[in-house]
Amino acid sequence: MPALRFFYGPFEVGVFSGDSYPHEPGIYGYSPIEGDGHEELQLARRGGAEPRCHFDADGHRITFTVRSSPRYGRLELSDFTSTPVPTEGSGTG
Numbered sequence: 850m851p852a853l854r855f856f857y858g859p860f861e862v863g864v865f866s867g868d869s870y871p872h873e874p875g876i877y878g879y880s881p882i883e884g885d886g887h888e889e890l891q892l893a894r895r896g897g898a899e900p901r902c903h904f905d906a907d908g909h910r911i912t913f914t915v916r917s918s919p920r921y922g923r924l925e926l927s928d929f930t931s932t933p934v935p936t937e938g939s940g941t942g
Contacts, residue, residue, distance in 0.1 A: 855879070855904040857893075860886025862902060870906055874927040894918065900922060905934045 852866040852924065863879040863886075871877045881887045893900045903912040914928040 852880075853904050853906060854882070857900055857902050858887045860884065860889060860892050865904070868889060870904070870911070871913065871926050874925075874929075876923050876925050878922055879924060880922065883934070886920050890915065891918075901928075908934055910934045918931040923924040 851905045852864045854861050854864050856862060859928055861882045863881045863883065865877060865879050867878065890900050890902070891933060894917070899914045899916055900911055901914055903910050905911075909931045910933070912930045912932070916925040916927050918924055
């Protein structure tokens with residue numbers, strides 16, 4: 850599968866790659882993207898929050914919670930939801 854970028858709010862956080870995209874609770878490998886998204890995600894986690902992130906694939910927006918980062922390049926994810934990707938002008942994006 851091709852690499853897939855994921856976001857925290859409007860900011861890119863990292864890239865998932867592998868045999869399948871995250872879709873159920875578990876620990877997933879990713880490559881961090883240096884910048885505001887990764888920094889904000891880590892600050893939120895250190896502050897005790899469980900940040901919500903998302904990626905778009907196959908016409909769906911998959912949203913998930915980042916529970917922890919057990920080690921560099923790994924995230925524990927849960928609480929997956931899937932909705933249609935918002936379109937511009939829909940008031941939801």
